[in-house]
Each structure stands twice: as structure tokens, then as C-alpha cells.
Amino acid sequence: MATGEVQSVHVAGRTLRVSSLDKVIYPATGTTKGEVLNYYVQIADRLLPRLAGRPVTRIRWPHGVAGESFFEKNVPSGVPDWLPRVTITGHGSRSGRATVTYPLVEDLAGLVYLVNLGSLELHVPQWRVDEDGAPQPPDRLVIDLDPGPGAGLAECARVALLVQERLSAVGLDVEPVTSGSKGMQLYAELDGVRSSDEVSAVTKALAQQLTEQHPDLVLWQMTKAKRGGKIFLDWSQNNSAKTTICPLSLRGREQPNAAAPRSWDEIEEAAAGRATLTQMPFHELLG
Numbered sequence: 001m002a003t004g005e006v007q008s009v010h011v012a013g014r015t016l017r018v019s020s021l022d023k024v025i026y027p028a029t030g031t032t033k034g035e036v037l038n039y040y041v042q043i044a045d046r047l048l049p050r051l052a053g054r055p056v057t058r059i060r061w062p063h064g065v066a067g068e069s070f071f072e073k074n075v076p077s078g079v080p081d082w083l084p085r086v087t088i089t090g091h092g093s094r095s096g097r098a099t100v101t102y103p104l105v106e107d108l109a110g111l112v113y114l115v116n117l118g119s120l121e122l123h124v125p126q127w128r129v130d131e132d133g134a135p136q137p138p139d140r141l142v143i144d145l146d147p148g149p150g151a152g153l154a155e156c157a158r159v160a161l162l163v164q165e166r167l168s169a170v171g172l173d174v175e176p177v178t179s180g181s182k183g184m185q186l187y188a189e190l191d192g193v194r195s196s197d198e199v200s201a202v203t204k205a206l207a208q209q210l211t212e213q214h215p216d217l218v219l220w221q222m223t224k225a226k227r228g229g230k231i232f233l234d235w236s237q238n239n240s241a242k243t244t245i246c247p248l249s250l251r252g253r254e255q256p257n258a259a260a261p262r263s264w265d266e267i268e269e270a271a272a273g274r275a276t277l278t279q280m281p282f283h284e285l286l287g
Helices: 033-051 109-114 152-166 195-214 264-271 284-285
Strands: 004-010 013-019 025-027 056-062 070-072 085-089 099-103 119-124 141-148 174-176 183-189 231-234
Touching: 004 109, 013 109, 025 033, 033 109, 033 119, 033 284, 109 119, 119 183, 141 195, 152 174, 152 195, 152 231, 152 264, 174 264, 195 231, 231 284
Parallel strands: none
Antiparallel strands: 004 013, 056 070, 056 119, 085 099, 141 183, 141 231, 174 183
16 A cells, blocks of 8 residues: 555444555654554453443654644544544633543543544543533542652552552552653552542552652652652652543654553562563554
8 A cells, every 4th residue: 555545444333534554653663554554453351341421532653753742622623523532611621611522431432533634642541521511520549650750660560569459458550551752650540439630649658658658669759860760650640630641552753662561460569679661562552
């Protein structure tokens, strides 16, 4: 198929037009747009439940990761009528006033439509909307582990175990996800009765406690001068205005890595120095 050529495909009962399947998206590995689309199709059964009900912000690389990228919150121009969307005013906006019409990705057709536009990264908040489109309290918390200079995934793994110990003690199951960039996120499901501000306050207190107990490893404030060899435990991602990379989403970096859910066995091995934890290429998730 020649670059720029358009073809029709049938996806989830819809007929979609996809283009330029042989365009190289990741020059370092020669990964093409067709391979990117195939990844998202193959991973959809695991990805769609994580996207369901969450407004999706995309980062698009129309010409591949060597080209320019841009954030897109509103539904793209020319969006088909069948793509679900939700209009939200204020909630999730740092200004408190913006009105945004986000797409919702509820099925494979919607996923393929957005990825075909060069949407490599899919970012979502920690809250969902209900059937009427009203934002609900967060149904999960997130702690973003961001390594400073001289630190990496091994140090992230050590901090992850500290966080897991404390959250497990209050009955929360924690899922570790290597970000596909340089750090790691930790997610825990919530019962949906606490506000984003309440969740932020709890995670901030946890970050401060761990910084006090492990000052050589953890930092709760993004103070660049103090970050060498430490992990910034970013509790602020629980703010309703913020989003995180959706687990299983690709990243628009030099290598075609994905935000990859990991096992606690992997984290423990890395923390103990018995194994090297790396960011995961997307093909390993297809297994």
C-alpha cells in the first residue's frame, strides 16, 4: 500500500477509512502506522475497559515521532456522528471556566478512528462520567513516580514497594505500570465516594510521610535542585484537571514503548537488584 493511500476497513460494525499504513511512525525501529493500528486492535479488549467513561485527551504525531506533535482535547474536526462525546464545563479545567467536548472511546471503532489520526498517546483523568455525561468522583487514585537525575526504574521499584505496603494496609490493591517514558505509575481502585481534593490530600500526606522516613530516596516536592538520585512522588496527578497516560497506551518517544502493567514479582526483583526493569516495547505486550 503506497504512502497516502486510503482504504476502507470494517471495524465493530462501522466502515472506517484508514490511510498511509506503511508510513514509518518510529524511525528508530521502522515501526509503521499499520503496526501501530494493529497493536491497538490486538490490545483493545484490555485497553477499552480502562478508557470507558473517561474523557480522552490525545497527543497526536501525524507524521511520526520525528515530526511535530500536539495535544488535542476537543473532538477533532470532521468527527463522525457515531463517535461518543461529552461536553464538560469547568470540571477538569485548571481555569475552572473552559468548556471542552471530549471524545469517549467505548468501542474498537472509536479507538481505530482516533489512532488513524496519529493519536499515539491516550491520556485520561482518574474520574469517569455517568450516563448523562456528568463527572463523577474519582474511582481510582494514582501516584506518579518520577526519577530524578541518577535514579531510574530500580529506585522507582523500591519506592513502589513502600507505597504498596501503606496502601495495602488500608485495603487498597495497587497496580504498578511502567510509564513507557522514564518512570512508573501506581494505581489503586477507589469506591468513588471521595472527591479529587480529598484523594489529593491523602496522597500528598503519604508522599510527605515517605519523604520524612526515606529522605535519601523520596521527594514530595518538585524541587529540581534536590532531585538527584531520588524519586519525586507526584501526588498532584489526582487533581481533577490532570490526566495520566492510560495503561497500555503507546508513547510518542524514540522507541515504541507502551505504558505497561507489571507484576509485583517484577517490581520486587528489580528493587532487590536481582533483575533489571526496563520500559516495555509494545510488541512484548502482545506476547
